[in-house]
Amino acid sequence: MTAVGTEQEYAEPYLRGVLATAGLDVEYTRGEANTLYYNRDGREVGVLDFVGGYGSTLLGHSHPELIEYARELLAGQTPIHAQFSRHPYANRVAAQLNRILRRDLDSDENYYAIFANSGAEAIEAGMKHAELERFSRIAGLRAEIEASVAMARAAVEGGRARAEDIDALVAAVNEHNQALFDSTPLFLTPVGSFHGKLAGSVQLTYNPIYRTVFSALAAQARFVPINEPGALDEIVAAERRDLHDLEIADDQVRVVSRPFPVFCALVLEPILGEGGIHEVPVAFAKDVNRVAADLGIPVVIDEIQAGMGRTGAFLSSSHLGLRGDYYAMAKSLGGGIAKAAVLLVRESRYQRDFEMMHSSTFAKDSFSCLIAEKVLTMLEANDGEVYRTAARRGAELLNALRALQAEYPTVIAQVRGRGLMVGLEFANQAESPSQVLRELDGGGFFGYYVSGFLLREYDIRTFPTSSAVYTLRFEPSVHLDTSEIDRLITALREVCREIRDAGGTRLAAIA
Ligand code: PMP
Numbered sequence: 399m400t401a402v403g404t405e406q407e408y409a410e411p412y413l414r415g416v417l418a419t420a421g422l423d424v425e426y427t428r429g430e431a432n433t434l435y436y437n438r439d440g441r442e443v444g445v446l447d448f449v450g451g452y453g454s455t456l457l458g459h460s461h462p463e464l465i466e467y468a469r470e471l472l473a474g475q476t477p478i479h480a481q482f483s484r485h486p487y488a489n490r491v492a493a494q495l496n497r498i499l500r501r502d503l504d505s506d507e508n509y510y511a512i513f514a515n516s517g518a519e520a521i522e523a524g525m526k527h528a529e530l531e532r533f534s535r536i537a538g539l540r541a542e543i544e545a546s547v548a549m550a551r552a553a554v555e556g557g558r559a560r561a562e563d564i565d566a567l568v569a570a571v572n573e574h575n576q577a578l579f580d581s582t583p584l585f586l587t588p589v590g591s592f593h594g595k596l597a598g599s600v601q602l603t604y605n606p607i608y609r610t611v612f613s614a615l616a617a618q619a620r621f622v623p624i625n626e627p628g629a630l631d632e633i634v635a636a637e638r639r640d641l642h643d644l645e646i647a648d649d650q651v652r653v654v655s656r657p658f659p660v661f662c663a664l665v666l667e668p669i670l671g672e673g674g675i676h677e678v679p680v681a682f683a684k685d686v687n688r689v690a691a692d693l694g695i696p697v698v699i700d701e702i703q704a705g706m707g708r709t710g711a712f713l714s715s716s717h718l719g720l721r722g723d724y725y726a727m728a729k730s731l732g733g734g735i736a737k738a739a740v741l742l743v744r745e746s747r748y749q750r751d752f753e754m755m756h757s758s759t760f761a762k763d764s765f766s767c768l769i770a771e772k773v774l775t776m777l778e779a780n781d782g783e784v785y786r787t788a789a790r791r792g793a794e795l796l797n798a799l800r801a802l803q804a805e806y807p808t809v810i811a812q813v814r815g816r817g818l819m820v821g822l823e824f825a826n827q828a829e830s831p832s833q834v835l836r837e838l839d840g841g842g843f844f845g846y847y848v849s850g851f852l853l854r855e856y857d858i859r860t861f862p863t864s865s866a867v868y869t870l871r872f873e874p875s876v877h878l879d880t881s882e883i884d885r886l887i888t889a890l891r892e893v894c895r896e897i898r899d900a901g902g903t904r905l906a907a908i909a
Pocket of ligand 1: 452516517518519521592593594595667671672700701702703704728729
């Protein structure tokens with residue numbers, strides 16, 4: 399047994415070691431706008447932050463207006479724990495979101511809100527709601543089939559129809575159908591998706607490292623490649639299952655098939671974030687809306703990372719013409735200081751019983767709702783100035799990274815993204831002549847070593863996307879300015895030189 403002391407790590411004790419391997423185990427003590435600070439040798443060092451709380455700080459760290467408002471709320475004894483009472487602040491957040499969606503979707507349909515505390519939780523609320531929809535559909539089908547089976551039996555018993563052995567036929571139909579009623583549903587989501595790491599949401603997260611161990615815990619997904627036309631239709635066709643029903647034709651009882659709702663929902667990020675910052679092609683978005691309509695299942699749009707203005711529009715899906723039945727939001731909705739998340743469900747699909755089935759102690763509290771309300775007001779202010787700024791600063795960042803790619807075409811494979819959600823993918827080093835680079839590749843942490851180097855040498859914080867380690871993520875706040883972009887480019891140029899001309903030795907050299 400070790401003595402309890404400050405040196406012993408108790409909070410995920412092994413993660414610190416992993417971070418240390420790449421030189422990333424820094425303790426940040428303060429954050430402001432795009433800068434996180436830590437203390438080095440008694441001096442405060444500012445680190446330029448391109449991770450942005452994994453997409454949570456579109457408005458920057460410690461936004462003064464939000465800090466002041468939070469202070470007022472807490473000093474005013476806002477009732478954080480007043481569950482099961484009226485929550486006008488939650489209603490105002492939902493009303494504001496409805497105003498925004500009506501404008502951006504050019505539709506007058508209502509969306510009802512279910513609140514949550516994290517992105518994964520909002521996704522899981524969506525998974526459950528979609529399953530409740532499916533459950534209701536199955537109950538309807540079941541009742542219809544029971545009625546027609548009873549009718550067929552009565553017709554045979556009354557001599558109005560023939561069947562070789564009606565008891566055996568009914569038993570076979572029931573057995574066949576029961577197996578389908580007992581089966582777990584499937585979700586559809588793109589290859590490369592990231593929708594969270596809880597027991598349900600992790601099934602929709604593509605990365606096998608996060609998912610496969612837990613695949614027995616909950617309903618599974620079928621992963622659809624976004625760049626292969628027809629792939630979605632093929633997967634849907636391959637999973638088709640039919641219920642059996644009885645019908646009478648020419649006085650004869652016969653078995654007919656009726657499609658079974660195998661799928662619960664189609665869930666997707668308009669820009670695959672943790673999968674490497676890949677925007678979904680418009681053709682795929684069209685397929686998604688068409689196939690979901692054919693199957694009668696909801697399209698769940700995960701705006702958790704890309705939404706709330708980061709891409710230059712409140713909904714990142716609006717660039718693709720993609721329409722959702724549900725929308726999940728979190729991260730920047732909390733303004734970098736609250737844990738706010740919400741699931742919006744289109745009125746025509748909304749299951750009122752869900753409200754009695756789903757809740758969380760912490761969700762829909764006054765503090766996070768009031769902060770979210772303030773965030774939405776700030777985003778919408780001056781006719782959407784934040785969106786325009788995100789688009790403009792993002793374009794400048796993207797152009798600067800593309801210019802660097804032109805300088806180092808063998809090192810940088812691709813630069814992509816939209817607004818302040820940008821990815822830079824390095825060329826794969828598996829076949830590099832440098833043993834150091836080959837080893838960094840083999841370890842599976844390539845981007846983390848680049849991140850460690852940028853932090854040590856240039857006081858710049860970025861990480862790879864979590865499921866695509868060759869892609870560095872850049873998700874700064876709207877405060878990003880030209881000098882910060884220049885600082886990033888200078889540092890990345892050194893990384894490129896190091897990779898192309900020096901075999902990556904300094905990337906691996908942890909002090
Ligand atoms: N969806 C997306 C698109 C995400 O990027 C994330 C987090 N990276 C999540 C869901 C899960 O959110 P959380 O970490 O808040 O559970």
